[in-house]
Amino acid sequence: MATSKKELFKRRKSRTRHQLKTVSTGRPRLSVFRSNKNISVQVIDDSKGVTLASASTLEKDLGIDKGYNMAAAEKIGVAIAERALKAGIDKCYFDRGGYMYHGRVKALADSARTNGLQI
Secondary structure: OOOOHHHHHHHHHHHHHHHHHHHOOOOOEEEEEEOOOOEEEEEEEOOOOEEEEEEEOOOHHHOOOOOOOHHHHHHHHHHHHHHHHHOOOOEOEEEOOOOOOOOHHHHHHHHHHHOOOEO
8 A cells, every 4th residue: 555645645546547538539738747945847748758848947047936826837838839839739648647636737737728729
């Protein structure tokens, strides 16, 4: 029985990925990584195993001072939507990993949706 927070997180993450793999029909997935200080996101094509587009609060050209707030997550959502659309991707599955769909993760997904990415 998994009791530690890391083990429970891994179980939630694997459950989410399994659900995406059963539904997946060649669409890439938008994978989110959230730490205490930063947030990053990638559009991944699992059939080829390549990253098609990415964005992170660690990038200096986005002009994000603090990478751990809702405003930063919204800017990352805008950036990933622009980059994905530029790469020719307009539909993808949202992979929240083991994180709850709440707070920064939700803000990122909502801003990506409003900027033209169909999740």
